[in-house]
Amino acid sequence: MIQNKKDTSDVSRDLTKILNKSHENKWVALNSDYTEVLGSSGNLMELTQQILDKNAVYMKIPPADSVYAF
Amino acid sequence: MAWTEYPYSNVWHGEQDFVIKQPRIEIDIFKGNKSFHQSAIVDSGSDLILLSADIAPVLGINLLGCKSMSVRGITGSRVDGYLCEIGVRVEKFEEIVHVLAVFVEDLHTNMLLGQHGFFRHFRIKFEQDRNMFALERAPRNIVNDPIAFEE
Numbered sequence: 065m066i067q068n069k070k071d072t073s074d075v076s077r078d079l080t081k082i083l084n085k086s087h088e089n090k091w092v093a094l095n096s097d098y099t100e101v102l103g104s105s106g107n108l109m110e111l112t113q114q115i116l117d118k119n120a121v122y123m124k125i126p127p128a129d130s131v132y133a134f
Numbered sequence: 135m136a137w138t139e140y141p142y143s144n145v146w147h148g149e150q151d152f153v154i155k156q157p158r159i160e161i162d163i164f165k166g167n168k169s170f171h172q173s174a175i176v177d178s179g180s181d182l183i184l185l186s187a188d189i190a191p192v193l194g195i196n197l198l199g200c201k202s203m204s205v206r207g208i209t210g211s212r213v214d215g216y217l218c219e220i221g222v223r224v225e226k227f228e229e230i231v232h233v234l235a236v237f238v239e240d241l242h243t244n245m246l247l248g249q250h251g252f253f254r255h256f257r258i259k260f261e262q263d264r265n266m267f268a269l270e271r272a273p274r275n276i277v278n279d280p281i282a283f284e285e
Contacts, residue, residue, distance in 0.1 A: 077141055077142070077143040077144065077158065078143075078144045079143055079144055079145050079146070080144050080145065080146040080153055083145075083146070091188070091244075094173075107188075108186075108188040108189065108192060109188075109191055109192055112170075112192055119171075120171065121160055121171060121172060121173050122170065122171065122172040122173070122244065123172060123173045123243075123244055124186055124188070124241070124242070124243050124244035126242040126243055127242075128145075128146055128147055
């Protein structure tokens with residue numbers, strides 16, 4: 065939960081350093097300071113059951129070969 | 135009320151080999167006693183809050199019990215969505231705001247914070263030249279609100 069984690073919200077959030085092509089179309093769990101991918105999976109439920117870090121930040125990663133207008 | 139600042143997130147665009155800056159914030163979403171922590175995109179172009187349908191079972195939500203609605207992307211393609219009420223807590227804010235959100239199958243990203251449900255609750259400033267954007271809680275007495283949804 066947000067209120068229990070250290071405040072890393074002002075640090076740089078450079079996802080280019082930790083995400084790559086292998087993460088495309090998958091769910092990833094990042095550590096709270098955005099320096100490490102804790103795990104990835106095509107199945108979010110399975111990923112949440114694998115990740116023990118309660119401060120993990122989850123994202124779904126779109127393919128990097130397109131720009132997006134969501 | 136004061137503005138609360140957040141840094142942009144850098145995302146790599148592989149084909150063109152350049153970096154795109156996205157206004158992402160961490161969000162806790164709640165349903166009952168379950169919650170999910172994620173990074174979401176602040177998206178002024180979305181009419182509502184959109185979520186990947188993958189998140190519904192994590193929150194214990196049965197989408198068949200939600201109101202169905204159509205969602206169209208920028209190309210006009212139509213997909214099914216499911217309108218549900220959830221609780222949302224924004225990074226650096228304590229309050230949980232109860233909003234309507236649409237769960238969408240095959241959404242390429244996990245969560246878009248759109249106009250109805252997010253921008254009506256938060257004032258937002260984008261200052262990409264400073265690599266920052268900022269949020270401020272909007273006043274509770276929203277005026278000139280033609281939205282038919284109840285929250």
